[in-house]
Amino acid sequence: MSADKSTSWSYTEGLPSEDEVLLRARERSHELGVAPVSPGVGAALTVLAAASKAQTAVEIGTGAGVSGVCLLRGLSKNSVLTTIDVDVEHLKAAREAFAEAGSPANRTRTISGRAADVLPRLTDAAYDLVFIDGDKQSFPSYLEQAVRLLKAGGLLIINDALDKDRVSDPAIRETSTVTLRQVGKAVRENENLFSSLLPTGDGLLLAVKR
Ligand SMILES: C[S@@+](CC[C@H](N)C(=O)[O-])C[C@H]1O[C@@H](n2cnc3c(N)ncnc32)[C@H](O)[C@@H]1O
Incomplete structure (x- = not known):
C-alpha cells in the first residue's frame, strides 16, 4: 500500500469544481451548523443518480440541500426526490438551494418530521434510490x-460509513463508530444486497438490492 493514500484522497476531494449554487448551499449549511456532504461525495451522488436512472429517490437528512442539489442534477428531469428532515430551518434553506438550482417545485417533496416517523408511511418497493445522511444512531x-x-435493482447510498476513519480501528468503541461498523456488517451480510464501500469523503457505502 502506498504511503500517499491521504494525498490521493485530498486530491480527489479537491477535483470537483462546485458552482455558485452549491457554494451558497454550503455557506447556509455552515450558518445553520449542518455538515454537508464533501465535494467528492457530492460529485459521486450526481454520477450515481445519473447512472441509476432513478425516477424515485428518498433522502434521509436534507440539511441545507447540498446533497439534494447533487442528486437532483444527476436524476432525470421527470424524477421526484423525497427528502426528509426534522429541522424546518434546514428544509427552508434546502428549498432555496433547490430553487436556485432551477429545480421545479414538483421535483422535490420536502417532508418535515423525524425520519423514524415518516419512513414507515412510504410505500414498499417504490423507490429506485435511497440516500441515508441523517442522525447516525438511527442508521x-x-x-x-x-x-x-x-x-429490486434499487441503489442504497450511506454517507459517513467510515465515521471519520474510526470504523477501521477496532479499538475505537465510540457509539457512532460502533453503529456504523454494525451497519457496514449488516449490509455486507445481507444476501439481498451487492455492496461496496468507497473511501470517498468519510466513506460512502453503496449497495444494490437484488
Ligand atoms: C449531516 S446533515 C445532512 C446534510 C445533507 N445531506 C447535505 O449534504 O446537505 C444531517 C441532517 O439530518 C437531520 N436530522 C437529524 N435527526 C433527524 C431525524 N431524526 N429525522 C430526520 N432528520 C434528522 C438534521 O436536521 C440534519 O439536517
Whole structure:
C-alpha cells in the first residue's frame, strides 16, 4: 500500500469544481451548523443518480440541500426526490438551494418530521434510490427501512460509513463508530444486497438490492 493514500484522497476531494449554487448551499449549511456532504461525495451522488436512472429517490437528512442539489442534477428531469428532515430551518434553506438550482417545485417533496416517523408511511418497493445522511444512531433502522423501500435493482447510498476513519480501528468503541461498523456488517451480510464501500469523503457505502 502506498504511503500517499491521504494525498490521493485530498486530491480527489479537491477535483470537483462546485458552482455558485452549491457554494451558497454550503455557506447556509455552515450558518445553520449542518455538515454537508464533501465535494467528492457530492460529485459521486450526481454520477450515481445519473447512472441509476432513478425516477424515485428518498433522502434521509436534507440539511441545507447540498446533497439534494447533487442528486437532483444527476436524476432525470421527470424524477421526484423525497427528502426528509426534522429541522424546518434546514428544509427552508434546502428549498432555496433547490430553487436556485432551477429545480421545479414538483421535483422535490420536502417532508418535515423525524425520519423514524415518516419512513414507515412510504410505500414498499417504490423507490429506485435511497440516500441515508441523517442522525447516525438511527442508521440501523434507516437501513432496514431503505431495504424495504427499494425496488429490486434499487441503489442504497450511506454517507459517513467510515465515521471519520474510526470504523477501521477496532479499538475505537465510540457509539457512532460502533453503529456504523454494525451497519457496514449488516449490509455486507445481507444476501439481498451487492455492496461496496468507497473511501470517498468519510466513506460512502453503496449497495444494490437484488
Ligand atoms: C449531516 S446533515 C445532512 C446534510 C445533507 N445531506 C447535505 O449534504 O446537505 C444531517 C441532517 O439530518 C437531520 N436530522 C437529524 N435527526 C433527524 C431525524 N431524526 N429525522 C430526520 N432528520 C434528522 C438534521 O436536521 C440534519 O439536517
